[in-house]
Amino acid sequence: MGERWRDAVERVVRTELCIKSGITDALTSSAQVDSECLTILNETTSSPSYPGMISVYRTHMVCWEVREDQGHVLAQNGLHFPRGDEQDQDALSKGMPFNCHFMTQRSKRGAIKRMYWRWVPFFEAQKLQRFINMGEATADERWAKYAFQKEGVVQFPPTETALAILLRRCGIDVTKFGTGKFRTLHAFWLDLTDKDSLLQMSGGRPLRLSDATVVRVRHQPDQDNMQVLVKEAKVATSEGDEKTKVSRKLLTRRMLQGESWEESALLCIAEELNITSNQARQVLTHRADKQSCYTFLEEKTESDKYPGISCLYRTHLVMYFVKPELASSLSSMAIQPK
Known part of the structure; x- marks a missing residue:
């Protein structure tokens, strides 16, 4: 002592x-x-x-x-x-x-x-770390032990308690969740169970993986005019302020585990424009070289939502073109190029 x-x-x-x-x-x-x-x-x-x-x-x-x-x-x-x-x-x-x-x-x-x-x-060596009294461990403690000793993506925690046990084992102060700008531990657990993001372990440290698909739908009504489809919305300039501004962004969707970038892109278009994936396939196309329409970006940073958690943001940028010969048929769908 x-x-x-x-x-x-x-x-x-x-x-x-x-x-x-x-x-x-x-x-x-x-x-x-x-x-x-x-x-x-x-x-x-x-x-x-x-x-x-x-x-x-x-x-x-x-x-x-x-x-x-x-x-x-x-x-x-x-x-x-x-x-x-x-x-x-x-x-x-x-x-x-x-x-x-x-x-x-x-x-x-x-x-x-x-x-x-x-x-x-x-x-x-990570597997050799001793866990106290694991012979009488609960299901939550057993999951935390499994996750802590694993390298790579782990199955989402069965309960919020299991997640808290794992984070404490990693030296993260769980009392900071839900304070100041940080979201609650329950919100983090829902984020993982809803598969909005994945939890990866590396050397006994947690890493939150977030995959997003961003789609550019391009339409060229004439040779000198290239247009890109964006989503517009009116948002308040500040809390409690009646003034609004127009926010523009590309079509975006969370990519779920197991999806390919093309599957996620088509689902993104279908969900954002309220059409079916088959309709999207009929009127949209890639270039002959499909890979030239796909860009992968990766950024690692400390989370501004969850204290002590590092995040790896992976963006899958996909580009589609409206088929010129089918542009006139889009009037009956959600996409209506000018």
């Missing part, structure tokens, strides 16, 4: 890895910033050892990265680094049990204890 987390980590490095010096200078600058290298997890649960007692478990997850140009400093102290190729790893672990890369030993009460070490991919 009373030991600072940095002192605790350095103690483990000295006693377990037998590195007496050089560790601090060999790390990247992120190791000096608590917010970048430290995540504190608090879990409250019934004690598995003492009946009727409530226990609070506090875990300090520390991620330290070694600078590429300083690996040799630690190697001189016994911390070996495989260079990545299989031949080098085989040579490093030759003669070691369990296919390990190196060994350390320490003396405890007069006895020598040997410890064997191996470098593994990050996602494999």
